[in-house]
Amino acid sequence: MAGFGTVGQGFAEVLALRKDFIKERYGEDARLVCVMDSSTYAADPDGLDPLELVARKKSTGKVGDVRYQDSVEVMKSVEFDLLVEVSPTDVKTGGAGLKSITFALESKKDVITVNKGPLALKFGELVSLARKNRCKFRFEGSVGGAMPIINLCHENLVGEKIASIRGIFNGTCNYILSKMDNGQTFEQALKEAQQMGYAETDPTNDIEGYDSACKAVILANSVFGRDVTFSDVEITGISSITSEAIALAAANNMVIRLIGEVSPTKLEVSPRLIPKGHPLSIAGTLNAAQIVSDLAGPISISGRGAGRKETASAILSDLIAIMDDRKRT
C-alpha cells in the first residue's frame, strides 16, 4: 500500500475488520506486505498487522522505521501482487501516485487506486498498460467515495447502452447549496462547511468545481471510452450563486445543484436547476449520479462521497472483485 493518510489508515482498519470474511471466502488472508507513507515504510513478507500500523502512525506520525526517497525503489525491494495506491492527489503532475501505479502495472501487478490525479491526467496510458500486461486496474473510490458508480456502469449495467451520466460529485458544494436552500448566504454556508471540516481553509478546489471536474474526466474516460483530461472540462463553480437565485429556484419548486454532466459529446461541470423530488435534488454532503441508458432508463445512485471508512469500503469492493477473479482462474 502506497499512502497512509486517512484513506490508507481507513483501509488498514477495514482489512482488520474483514480478516475473517476474507479468510472464509478465499481460504487465505490478504497479507499487507509493505506500507509506505510519504517518507517511511514498513515491510514484512509474512504480513504486517494493520492495526499496529495505524497505532504507530498515530503515536509517531510515521508508519515505518525505514526512510525512503523513491517509492519505486521500495516496491522493487518487496514481493507483492497488488498495489493499493492512496497517496495524496496531485492533479498537476500526477505526483508519486502516477509513478507508483505505472511501475506496478509495468511489473504486471494488479492496482487499486482512489487517486484522482493519475486518473485525470493519464487514464488512457494506464488502462492500455494494464491491458497489455493483463493486470486488473480498478478505481471505484476515485469517484463518489462509497457510491458504487464505476463498477455499477461496468458490471451491473454492462448490457445497457449508457447515453449520459449527470451527477453531484462534490459533497462540500452540495452541503453549501443545501444550507443556502435553508436561507444561509453563500459566505455563511461556506464558513459553516469549514467549521464542520467539510471544506478546506482554501476551498477553491471544491467550490470552483475543479474536484468535480476530475471526477467527470474519470467517468468520461472509463464509462464512455473517451480520451479527455482536466483541461477539456467546461467548468463553472458555485461561488457566484446568490441567495436570490436560490430563492427564485425555490419559488419554482427547484433547487440549484452543482452537476457534472458526461456523455459521448458533453463534459461539463456547472450549477443546474433540479426539480425538488428529483433523485439529484438530494441535500447534505452526499454524492449522487443519474445514469441514463437505453433499456433501464434513468438509474440513480447516491452515497457518502468521502470519509475514512467509506472510501475504504470502495477499495474493499475492488479488492473482492480482484480476488474473486483470481479464485475463478
Place this chain on the structure above:
Amino acid sequence: MAGFGTVGQGFAEVLALRKDFIKERYGEDARLVCVMDSSTYAADPDGLDPLELVARKKSTGKVGDVRYQDSVEVMKSVEFDLLVEVSPTDVKTGGAGLKSITFALESKKDVITVNKGPLALKFGELVSLARKNRCKFRFEGSVGGAMPIINLCHENLVGEKIASIRGIFNGTCNYILSKMDNGQTFEQALKEAQQMGYAETDPTNDIEGYDSACKAVILANSVFGRDVTFSDVEITGISSITSEAIALAAANNMVIRLIGEVSPTKLEVSPRLIPKGHPLSIAGTLNAAQIVSDLAGPISISGRGAGRKETASAILSDLIAIMDDRKRT
C-alpha cells in the same frame, strides 16, 4: 421462456436488440428454443425469431400454433439450459410460475424470474433446490424493475454488513403520494393514476401495500437470509392518508412515502415521514431503496420500478451474469 405478456415480449425485443452484443461477448447467440404464453407455445431447437413471436402475438393473440395444458409437459419436450419465467404473478398459490421454476431447477436448469408469487411464497425451498442442483437462480427484476437492488447487495456490496434496507417498492403509490404533495386529494390522485395506466381498476394490491410487501419478503429472504413469507409482513397501505396529513408534513419540510423496511428483525410496509432532500423523498413513479451498511453507510438507488423494456433490462442483466459465469468455467 414461460410467459409472453408485456415483460416476456419486452425481453424478446431486448434479445433482438442485443443480438450483436451477445454474439460478440460470448461467440454465440442466445437461442430462444421455446416460448409459452398462457395456452400455446412455439418451439424450435435452432432458435425462434423473437420479433416474429412478438408480431404473431400482436396479430393473433397467441405466441404459437400448438395448444398445451401443462407447462411442465412442454418443458419436458424441449432441450433447454435456462428458463426465463415471466408468467402472471399469483401470490396465493404461486401459480404456473412456481411449477415451472420448480421443474426447471429439479432438472438442473438455470432460472431467471421476475415473478413475485413463487419468490414470496417458496423462496427458501427454491434457493435450496437451486443450490443442491448447482443451478443459477436469479430474480433481479422481481424487486424494483430496472433498479438493480438485489445484485447490488449480493455483488457490489458483498463486503458490507448490511444492517437494513428501506425503500419505495411501488411506483403507483409513489405517484399518488407525489400528486397529493401538489395538492390533489387521495381520490383525485388515484383516479389520475388509473387514467395514466399506473393503477389498475381494482387498485387494492398497490394502495394497500400488498405489492410492496411481496418485495419486502423477497429482500428479507435474499439479502438477510431470513425465512419469511407474505403473512409475516406488518402492512399499512396509503388509502387512509389525508390531504391534511400531507400538508402537515410539508409544513415541517417533509413528505409522506410508502416505505418497506427490511432488516434482520424488521419486516414492515407503512407510510413514513421523509425529509425533503432525502434520497427516499423522490417523486413520481420511481422506485427507490436505501441500503445501510457498516462501512459504506447509506447507499441509495432509484429507477423505474416497472415497464416493458425496464423489467426486460433486469432480466438481461441476470442473463449476462449467468453467461459470464458459464464462460469462466
